Amino acid sequence: MYIIQLSVFVENRHGRACDIMEILSENNINILTLSIADTTDFGVMRLIVDKPELAKKVITEAGVICRTTRVIAVPVDHTPGELTKLLKILKDADLSVEYLYAFCVEEHSKPIIVLRPTHREPALKALIAAGIEPVTIEQE
Amino acid sequence: MAILHPEIECMPREELKKLQSERLKWQVARMYERVTLFRKRMDALGLKPSDINGVEDLHKLPFSYKQDLRDYYPYGLFAEPLKDIVRVHASSGTTGKQIVVGYTQKDLDDWADGVARMMVAIGLGEDDFVQVSYGYGLFTGGLGAHGGAEKIGATVIPTSAGNTQRQIQTMVDFGSTALCCTPSYALYLGESIEEMGLKDQLSLKVGIFGAEPWTEDMRHTIENKLNIKAYDIYGLSEIMGPGVSYECECQAGMHVCEDMFIPEIIDPDTGEVLPEGAQGELVFTTITKEGFPLIRYRTRDICELNYEKCACGRTHVRMKKPQGRTDDMLIIRGVNVFPSQIEEVLLKASNGAMPNYQIIVDRVNNNDTLDINVEMTAEMFGDDVKTLAATEKMLENEVRSVLGIGAKIHLCNPKSLPKSEGKAKRVFDNRKLH
Numbered sequence A: 001m002y003i004i005q006l007s008v009f010v011e012n013r014h015g016r017a018c019d020i021m022e023i024l025s026e027n028n029i030n031i032l033t034l035s036i037a038d039t040t041d042f043g044v045m046r047l048i049v050d051k052p053e054l055a056k057k058v059i060t061e062a063g064v065i066c067r068t069t070r071v072i073a074v075p076v077d078h079t080p081g082e083l084t085k086l087l088k089i090l091k092d093a094d095l096s097v098e099y100l101y102a103f104c105v106e107e108h109s110k111p112i113i114v115l116r117p118t119h120r121e122p123a124l125k126a127l128i129a130a131g132i133e134p135v136t137i138e139q140e
Numbered sequence B: 001m002a003i004l005h006p007e008i009e010c011m012p013r014e015e016l017k018k019l020q021s022e023r024l025k026w027q028v029a030r031m032y033e034r035v036t037l038f039r040k041r042m043d044a045l046g047l048k049p050s051d052i053n054g055v056e057d058l059h060k061l062p063f064s065y066k067q068d069l070r071d072y073y074p075y076g077l078f079a080e081p082l083k084d085i086v087r088v089h090a091s092s093g094t095t096g097k098q099i100v101v102g103y104t105q106k107d108l109d110d111w112a113d114g115v116a117r118m119m120v121a122i123g124l125g126e127d128d129f130v131q132v133s134y135g136y137g138l139f140t141g142g143l144g145a146h147g148g149a150e151k152i153g154a155t156v157i158p159t160s161a162g163n164t165q166r167q168i169q170t171m172v173d174f175g176s177t178a179l180c181c182t183p184s185y186a187l188y189l190g191e192s193i194e195e196m197g198l199k200d201q202l203s204l205k206v207g208i209f210g211a212e213p214w215t216e217d218m219r220h221t222i223e224n225k226l227n228i229k230a231y232d233i234y235g236l237s238e239i240m241g242p243g244v245s246y247e248c249e250c251q252a253g254m255h256v257c258e259d260m261f262i263p264e265i266i267d268p269d270t271g272e273v274l275p276e277g278a279q280g281e282l283v284f285t286t287i288t289k290e291g292f293p294l295i296r297y298r299t300r301d302i303c304e305l306n307y308e309k310c311a312c313g314r315t316h317v318r319m320k321k322p323q324g325r326t327d328d329m330l331i332i333r334g335v336n337v338f339p340s341q342i343e344e345v346l347l348k349a350s351n352g353a354m355p356n357y358q359i360i361v362d363r364v365n366n367n368d369t370l371d372i373n374v375e376m377t378a379e380m381f382g383d384d385v386k387t388l389a390a391t392e393k394m395l396e397n398e399v400r401s402v403l404g405i406g407a408k409i410h411l412c413n414p415k416s417l418p419k420s421e422g423k424a425k426r427v428f429d430n431r432k433l434h
């Protein structure tokens, strides 16, 4: 019901993001999508990769703090109003969204929205009740 | 609780002042005669021993410094013939040559007396078993505590430091009722005892801890782990060793044995004596010491003195736990800041596992800035920016409430800061570069 997201602590320092990409490519880890949340001092890079456990291990070994979390991924039609529909379900269930971003993969025809609601289980319930089925992707 | 020498420890301050004045005059006269460096410094100031009529003239006397002990190593500052020196102690310190101090038999008796006053004050006596887990040897801790315990007629268990398993076995089997060691070793013993499940087999009542800085939080942890009351003792080998000052049962500051040592608080920059209650550098004059006396010795400890009579009945002045060292002190926006204060905040916030950190002071547009880089632990990291920002904010608030000035906290990755060898490397005062 969930997919694994990797969050990495990135100091605002020249070349830091590049260092992390290098670690992943050296270990043959493929990135499906990523988003960066930043403040003036640091950022948190959120990644969906094909091998999250391996990624966590190699990034940690490189002395960078990271962790994996489970996030909800739902497919939406690529038409106006689709995201509104999705968010309305959560709003009506009194739930908020901490962050969200989107990506596409070959195995699914529709864009996939990754979202982290304030409360994961109730959000999942509300979505399923509204007929929206979260997807999983192949991850090692 | 009992008082070993009420006539001295509770002496009215006017009388005490007279006693100190007499002893000071005696000390100045004999040192002028016997210690070349002291005589030279007096002469340079145009001072004769006869110019010193009492403690009110103390401020006229020249200071002495740790460097003097290195410059006149090994016996150049001794004031008695070496045949009358019955023991020496030495300390190497982290930098440079070791220093050496000497004691006559009377000095050793006085030293033991200071420690004995504390032991009596916290309820120890001839029925007690005092385990001395300070190191024995050139370091003053072991033999200092040992002498005090013998003086009160307690049974001394001289385990010295180290060999924790045996240390704990001894504590249980011999029925130790008092423990003397460094606070960090007490903490370690407490943890080991907990692990071994022997806490309920201890007979310990009290602990006497000193020779390194420790916090109130540490005190509570030690008290809980060992099920004792933990008391602070202060001293330095240049002046005597442990027992220069100590906590009584009221634990409201450490009583200085003022019939032997006169403390002053001075401005470390100007050397001016500061008014009662002010914070500044602690300076000691030894007025009874024969073998290795010092006049106005700069301890480099930052401290405060409280001359109010203590609830225990003692009139001897109480000193606060030293707040830091003059060498470490930073003046930021006019406020005295010690790295140890920042360390305390970080230690508390990280549940006792000290994160690596850096303190960076700079000046931007004539304003001092304080930045603290802190290595994060995996536990501190959530997957969102909010948690991290909240951690930064929390640390910033804590630092502000402890220091009284604001700081910017920067979280960074583990091992990203250079590993510090010695505390000095953690502090970067870039203002000096401009």
Ligand SMILES: [Zn+2]
Pocket: B248, B249, B250, B255, B310, B311, B312, B313, B314
């Ligand atoms: Zn008292």
